[in-house]
Amino acid sequence: MAHTSFSAQSNPPTLAVVDELSYADAGELRDALVEALDQVNEALHIDLSGVSSFDLAGVQLLYASKRSAAERGVTLSVGYGDNKKRFEKFYRFTGLAPIDIPAESKNNDAQ
């Protein structure tokens, strides 16, 4: 079950996703992300350090958020905290361009 909490006081304003970033809650998560973008003017940070499980449907939401933020002129950043390695593995396996992880970490050529 996904939980989100938005903090407008943080700098930048931050939406924290807790527990799941996955298909089961994709609709709710999408709405929470749109709502968070509606409340910011310049920047939004998505904090994924509290995510315990995620899947492709959940990760698609991050790309969609990047796209929406760009259209609104909002700078969107994603922080993974201790989950960074897990997300890196995911990006490597799926061959998708990692979001906010430097390119040198990417190596999708499974030899």
Add this chain to the structure above:
Amino acid sequence: MHSDPLETFREEARELLGTLESALMELEQDPSDTNSIDSAFRSLHTIKGSGNMFELDQLVSFAHAVEAVFADVRDGKAPMSTTLIELGLQAKDHIAALLEPGGAEGGIDEELLEEGRRIENELSKLAAGSGDGGRGATEGAAGTGQTEASGARSGGGAESREEEPSDEERTYRITFTPSSDIFRTGGNPLLILQELGELGNTLVMGFSDRIPPLEEMDGEACYVAWDIVLTSSAGENAVRDVFIFVEGTSEVNVELLDEGSVLDTDISYKRLGEILVERGDIDPADLEQAMASRDYLGETLVQRGYVTPERVESALQEQQYVRRIREQRQVSETGSSIKVGTEKLDALVNLVGEFVSMHAHLSHQAEAKGDRDFVAVGEQMEALVRDLRDLSIDMHMVPVDILFSGFRRLVRDLSQDLDKDVALRIEGAETELDKNVIDALKDPLLHIIRNSVDHGLESAQEREAARKPAQGTIELSAYHSGANVVIQVTDDGKGIDAEKVRAKAVERGIIEADRELDEERMLELIFAPGFSTTGEATNVSGRGVGMDVVKQNIEKLGGTVRIESRPGEGTTIRLRIPLTLAIVEGLLAELAGGYYLINIAYIVECIDMQAQERDGEQRFINFRGEVLPYFDLRSFFGFPPADVERSQLVVVSNDEHKIGLLVDNIHDNYQTVIKSLSTVFERVDGVSGAITLGDGTPALMIDVDRLARVNAEEVRG
């Protein structure tokens, strides 16, 4: 190559152990590095397989046990951990010990066997602790049944894949666009990627460009698409079978990119535009328009909005992947390299050297006799001899990486022993140097690095107090400089206080108390015999060997060693080593009836010198507007003054100092092999080697570097 196959196996196994150690050191930095996990596994697997042929049962059984743990890590069944890396290093040392004659064969050394059992025991505890939970840790995904895929290659079992005949491998391009409903129908595209990975090597390129903004997005739809390049011995039908449950709903296209023997195919692969058109990423008309531009095609296509950057990037990746596959296949099919023992290479280089000397003599004789035909043949031969010389030297060259990579382990172990946090940075590891020089450099560098970690770098507390990063750094670098290679060891430690060095040298009776020295010369006192004593050495750097031995060893190679240090900032020790020991090209100079060779790498120019200039009190001349000090070599070597009207001044430079060397006469360029000096000449200052000319006449090699330094010291007073 050794005629004894067992000895050949040992040599190869030692190389593989080096690869294993490098992989483990990489994993220490990045435990998720799948290439290093694969490399460690492959090294162990090959050692085991080859050891089996020689019935080295102890070694085979031990390597098998270690390999099994790494196979689990590679397959995602067990995690990589610092404990496993440590055990891997211990296992590497143990295999090295088993490899030694009597180690694995006799099985007599009970202590050695016990060590093996201990490591195996530790490894099995580690395997038991990890259970089977590591593989593809399930990541929620309620409703979709999706899993977070392991970054490591999963499933399939490498052993069965490795046993498949690689000559039947084909490379496919698979375009996979899942139905947007795939999640809703319980499908999981990632499982398909995983299944493809089990068929062989894959290059997976995911595309996010169809994902819309949040506002237009259906959170439960799938927007991601993939291009996968797969190299596998599986047939096309087997590849298509992977998609059997999504056929009809998803778009799947399987296309054969590469097959058959590369001997009848070109290494080069399709151009970027061709790949993009084939994949349907771009319209051919747009490509044609973009081709008219002189800019880079990929950039132009993206700038004009014909294609997204990730499509261009993936096409480039496909291009590189197929080229690499073809190159690898060509190497394996044509067998482009063979192993030759270094002793045979040494013999070849020596023979080439002798041949070079004979040719030089022949040319001299031809010119002396004025025989035009003979001279012409000599000139034609010269080009061949030069090529032969360059080739034989080139065959002897190896990258310094084989020397440098061994120091990673040294620094790691030392920093643990001394409880210091030390990073080793390596630069220029691809620089090539004569294999014999590299062998001879190992001990001096080992000593220098030990000293840097032990005495140069401070403890973490001292560093923090000095407002430095807690982690100390040692940089080991190599680069070419003329006919030399420079190897530098730099630390960012506490540096050396030159005055303290001076005081210690006075205390040890190395210099007089009232001797005036500048800072450079004070620091150089650490290379003086008797400066380091075993009395104050630690377990780490104290082996009864001082920096004087380091200097002697470097000078034996015809090299030099310099030191620079700033208190509080660190120390640099710079070794300048000739590229090769075997053959040098020099100018043959005559002096008091004897012959001397001056290495051509040092020579700037030769100028005539009249007796009136030569015989003055001053040992300086005006050389193109600069004051050039020179040595009268007759006087330096204790010969009487010349009674000829004209002499020759050879202007030489060792990159630091430029001087002139006054000789009686100069002959021709001369290529030769340097022989070790007999003990008679070892104490002659200014001479670094002996040679035999083609007609058997002996000659001495001038030690230009030494003379330049002596001169600099005299100038400094």
